Amino acid sequence: EAQVTQNPRYLITVTGKKLTVTCSQNMNHEYMSWYRQDPGLGLRQIYYSMNVEVTDKGDVPEGYKVSRKEKRNFPLILESPSPNQTSLYFCASSLSWGSSEQYFGPGTRLTVT
Amino acid sequence: GENVEQHPSTLSVQEGDSAVIKCTYSDSASNYFPWYKQELGKGPQLIIDIRSNVGEKKDQRIAVTLNKTAKHFSLHITETQPEDSAVYFCASEASGTYKYIFGTGTRLKVLA
Numbered sequence: 001e002a003q004v005t006q007n008p009r010y011l012i013t014v015t016g017k018k019l020t021v022t023c024s025q026n027m028n029h030e031y032m033s034w035y036r037q038d039p040g041l042g043l044r045q046i047y048y049s050m051n052v053e054v055t056d057k058g059d060v061p062e063g064y065k066v067s068r069k070e071k072r073n074f075p076l077i078l079e080s081p082s083p084n085q086t087s088l089y090f091c092a093s094s095l096s097w098g099s100s101e102q103y104f105g106p107g108t109r110l111t112v113t
Numbered sequence: 114g115e116n117v118e119q120h121p122s123t124l125s126v127q128e129g130d131s132a133v134i135k136c137t138y139s140d141s142a143s144n145y146f147p148w149y150k151q152e153l154g155k156g157p158q159l160i161i162d163i164r165s166n167v168g169e170k171k172d173q174r175i176a177v178t179l180n181k182t183a184k185h186f187s188l189h190i191t192e193t194q195p196e197d198s199a200v201y202f203c204a205s206e207a208s209g210t211y212k213y214i215f216g217t218g219t220r221l222k223v224l225a
Contacts, residue, residue: 004156033213042119042217043157043202050211058212059114090156097211099145099164104156 002027004105006091012111013081021076021108023091031094032074033058033102034066036087043090049074050097081112115140115207119216126193127224134201134219137185142208146186148177151200151218160201161188193223 004025013019025032033048035058045058049068063085065077074093078085089108094100118137126132138146144165149157163170163177163186170177174193179186190197203216 031211035215040122040217043204043215045212045214048211056211059214092156098206099162101147101159101162102149102157102213104149104158106156107154 002103004091004093004103006089006105006108008108009106010109012113014113015082016080019078019081019110021078021089021091021110023074023076023105024072025074025091025093025103026072027093027095027103028071029093029095029103030071031097031100031102032068033092034064034074034076035090035092036060037090037107038087046076046089048097081110083112086110086112115143115205115214117203117205117214117216119203119219121219122217123220123222125222125224128193128195130193132188132190132193132197132221132223134188134203134221135185136187136203136205136216137183138205138214139184140205140208140214141181141184143205144208145206146177146179147204148188149202149204149215151202153199157202190221193221195223195225197221198223 034046047066049055091105092102147162151157176189
């Protein structure tokens with residue numbers, strides 16, 4: 001089944017404790033992206049990747065890191081999480097950028113205390 | 114920077130009525146405008162999209178219209194059903210970048 005998977009689905013952590021949210025897709029997509037969803041703000045793009053080893057900042061990259069060492073995986077790293085990073089996070093992938101449907105993962109709800 | 118404004122933020126309709134959600138974008142060079150539906154506890158899913166060389170596109174009860182001159186596009190759902198209740202997001206591509214810009218979402222409630 002074609003899908004985007006994320007782990008963990010739920011995470012409660014404390015300020016400053018490094019964490020990684022994994023994302024994997026099995027559709028051989030080139031473009032992958034991370035979004036955060038907050039009430040009243042919609043979906044905001046954090047980072048994206050055009051292909052392996054090619055990543056760039058979205059609109060809200062502060063406090064996040066990503067890597068794209070393999071085509072299928074695109075982990076999101078929070079080196080020192082803060083409470084303002086409490087949010088619902090989505091990973092997405094598409095065949096390419098430009099007029100291409102994005103497939104979203106099921107989401108990761110992160111709470112930073 | 115580029116932005117997409119979406120209205121209304123909430124919309125309640127009676128089952129069988131039509132629903133319209135509107136988005137306005139700022140980047141006149143944008144060429145692709147998708148609409149996503151997010152059901153409770155799930156990730157967004159594409160329901161329809163339109164490209165700038167087309168003014169309207171239909172898929173059964175769902176249609177999208179695009180007015181490039183006015184820089185706005187709209188989602189139309191006819192004969193609404195309870196399963197249409199969800200959050201809907203519009204989006205556009207930010208030209209000159211490889212980014213997507215999403216609207217703030219519309220929570221649609223279809224009342225039985």
